[in-house]
Amino acid sequence: MKKALTIAGSDSGGGAGIQADLKTMTVHQIYAASVITAITAQNTLGVQDVKTLSSKAVCSQLESVLTDLKFEALKTGMLANSKIIEVVTAKVKKYSLTNLVVDPVMVATSGDLLLKKEAVKTYKEKLFPLAEIITPNLDEAQVLADLKGVQKNDPYALAQELIKYGSRYVLIKGGHNPQAAKNKVAQDLLYDGSQYWEFKAPYLKTKNTHGTGCSLSAAIASNLALGMEMPTAVEKAKEFISGAIENNFEVGAGQGPINHFWKLK
Numbered sequence: 001m002k003k004a005l006t007i008a009g010s011d012s013g014g015g016a017g018i019q020a021d022l023k024t025m026t027v028h029q030i031y032a033a034s035v036i037t038a039i040t041a042q043n044t045l046g047v048q049d050v051k052t053l054s055s056k057a058v059c060s061q062l063e064s065v066l067t068d069l070k071f072e073a074l075k076t077g078m079l080a081n082s083k084i085i086e087v088v089t090a091k092v093k094k095y096s097l098t099n100l101v102v103d104p105v106m107v108a109t110s111g112d113l114l115l116k117k118e119a120v121k122t123y124k125e126k127l128f129p130l131a132e133i134i135t136p137n138l139d140e141a142q143v144l145a146d147l148k149g150v151q152k153n154d155p156y157a158l159a160q161e162l163i164k165y166g167s168r169y170v171l172i173k174g175g176h177n178p179q180a181a182k183n184k185v186a187q188d189l190l191y192d193g194s195q196y197w198e199f200k201a202p203y204l205k206t207k208n209t210h211g212t213g214c215s216l217s218a219a220i221a222s223n224l225a226l227g228m229e230m231p232t233a234v235e236k237a238k239e240f241i242s243g244a245i246e247n248n249f250e251v252g253a254g255q256g257p258i259n260h261f262w263k264l265k
Ligand SMILES: Nc1ncnc2c1ncn2[C@@H]1O[C@H](COP(=O)(O)OP(=O)(O)OP(=O)(O)O)[C@@H](O)[C@H]1O
Pocket: 107, 108, 109, 136, 137, 138, 173, 174, 175, 176, 177, 186, 187, 188, 201, 202, 203, 204, 205, 206, 209, 210, 211, 212, 213, 214, 216, 238, 241, 242, 245
């Protein structure tokens, strides 16, 4: 049994965060362990409250799992602030962890902030250089790259800028790209500093996409744990997400979750 670790926030509504990661890893037949960074009071309508754990509490969870379990891959989701990013960085170094997938979560689908502004710099300087891949959505890529003019909306320019921070791959997710709904294509762009890979899927018209970003990065980490090369890991993860969005179901009155279980069909 391959093992993967998620370091992320809890979504009490079960659609995103740690809960989405555990479901995703489980349906990929990966043994999943979790380190919780924050407890969000959240449902399909939004985030009602956030309690961020101390970096000490995150540190002791990491020590517990890393002194005992050996992981083939890990992912980070909501890291909330600079101190937590620094603790994660220190442990990745101390335990020589490989196959690190960094999903730089900043804002929930509902628009609620999940990262302190000061932490953007820490991500870029400390954690990105250790990552095998970073997976920002278009909005996050824009904040991280800080480009001006037309380049701001260009995934190719954004990928070229972000690869400079030292991750091996950059994946710019296109679900929030206004072009996606217009052209009816959800396109993600992978870049390794010299080659581009475009991953396309039909853009599905549904409000139930809560947790897509978390689940995509957890699926990439699962596929890396299973031994896939990065382009294949992303291709398979994208197939998984497209199926999970297509098979979504109604939970709650707002933006509902995707259906992780379709993979078991
Ligand atoms: N309506 C859609 N139809 C098809 N694929 C989609 C749709 N929305 C998002 N995706 C895909 O889902 C994955 C997550 O992309 P997105 O850009 O939404 O990331 P995110 O913003 O981090 O996720 P979230 O919406 O959970 O915050 C990508 O592979 C993207 O192409």
